[in-house]
Amino acid sequence: MDEYDAQVEEGGQEGLEDLLDLNEVMHAFGVEEWYNLGPTEPSQSEVLSLLVEIQGQRYVLKERAEGLANEDTSHRYEFRTFLQQVGIPIPSLRLTPTGEHSVSLGEDCFELEEWVDGEQFSTASPHSLSWVSAAGTMLGRIHQASRRYAGKEHRWPSEAHIGGVVQGYLNLAYGKAEASELSEIQALSVALTNWCDQWAAVLPAAMVSIGATRGLPEFHIHGDYHALNLRFAAKNVTDVLNWQASRWEKRIIELAAALFYFSALEWYNDSPLTRPLVKRGLDPERARLFLSAYGAIYPPVPGEAAVLGDALTIVAPIATINGPLEDLFFAEVGREASTIDDVMERLSWASSLPAWLVRVRRSLGEMWA
Numbered sequence: 001m002d003e004y005d006a007q008v009e010e011g012g013q014e015g016l017e018d019l020l021d022l023n024e025v026m027h028a029f030g031v032e033e034w035y036n037l038g039p040t041e042p043s044q045s046e047v048l049s050l051l052v053e054i055q056g057q058r059y060v061l062k063e064r065a066e067g068l069a070n071e072d073t074s075h076r077y078e079f080r081t082f083l084q085q086v087g088i089p090i091p092s093l094r095l096t097p098t099g100e101h102s103v104s105l106g107e108d109c110f111e112l113e114e115w116v117d118g119e120q121f122s123t124a125s126p127h128s129l130s131w132v133s134a135a136g137t138m139l140g141r142i143h144q145a146s147r148r149y150a151g152k153e154h155r156w157p158s159e160a161h162i163g164g165v166v167q168g169y170l171n172l173a174y175g176k177a178e179a180s181e182l183s184e185i186q187a188l189s190v191a192l193t194n195w196c197d198q199w200a201a202v203l204p205a206a207m208v209s210i211g212a213t214r215g216l217p218e219f220h221i222h223g224d225y226h227a228l229n230l231r232f233a234a235k236n237v238t239d240v241l242n243w244q245a246s247r248w249e250k251r252i253i254e255l256a257a258a259l260f261y262f263s264a265l266e267w268y269n270d271s272p273l274t275r276p277l278v279k280r281g282l283d284p285e286r287a288r289l290f291l292s293a294y295g296a297i298y299p300p301v302p303g304e305a306a307v308l309g310d311a312l313t314i315v316a317p318i319a320t321i322n323g324p325l326e327d328l329f330f331a332e333v334g335r336e337a338s339t340i341d342d343v344m345e346r347l348s349w350a351s352s353l354p355a356w357l358v359r360v361r362r363s364l365g366e367m368w369a
Helices: 003-011 016-028 074-085 128-146 162-178 186-212 251-264 284-297 305-321 326-330 337-359 361-368
Strands: 035-039 049-054 057-063 103-105 108-114 218-221 230-232 237-240 247-250
Touching: 016 057, 016 103, 074 128, 128 218, 128 230, 128 237, 128 251, 128 284, 162 186, 162 305, 162 326, 186 305, 186 337, 218 251, 247 251, 251 284, 251 305, 284 361, 305 337, 305 361, 326 337, 337 361
Parallel strands: none
Antiparallel strands: 035 049, 049 057, 057 108, 103 108, 218 247, 230 237
């Protein structure tokens, strides 16, 4: 019985149009018989991510994330294949009968990725500290392997470089502070404007510092290395997921972003919001564990550890808007008065980061070196 017949029996006519589209996708992969085991993402997600079974093996049928305009998507397949060959644990993709990694139907593109059973990162887990260390080790392994990758350089356009991206996020925040929905909540608007001003004051010097430091290692990075894109066993990373943001970049940018994700933020499987982990800055124990594990695999080159704080200054506003302040920028539901204090508390934490990074600049470099 194929998936079309199963759905007719279990769900009647509801969703048959989408079901026929899914059967067409599976047929393009050369699959005639398959079973729908349900979505892997929350039901409100607009991105298809469906657990399916094919001949006793489980896969995730998912829409491929859109890249930049005119981006050559072959890089992500060539790079991940290389990394698999040198021992980096990345789920395999089921190929089409003609050997393609994906299928395109209309404007949509789909992949069938091997399902992985590892645990998702949780700050509440008794393995949490071991996982922070394991994440640092794995990033070091990826970066060391990437140095040997002989494929062509996959560079994003200049407007997508980190300096342009962080400036775009600041512009977004300034616009949000002036938007009509916040103008009626003066304290929140003022706090967000202050957050923007704090970062605008320190970003130019940080970008100059990174640009003036010669010999910073550059190669292809994962591009989105955080807790939700890793799976774990008791003490090890078992799989590294979601390579769509892979590109040529200074490695210190990815190291700084990963350090922030694993030592500044909480990760709970039942929470829609990624909150700050400690009252101020980064958790020192987790930062030390992550940098020590990474540094044991790939230590800094001369002068690199000294600018880790500058790299953190550049990436922190981006990670903050996509994490602790995500509901402020992207929530579609109305904000109730009872949540204003919570948002203000998170904004206060975020606004204190620039000064905190100045104070711990030397310590961060020493943790790595």
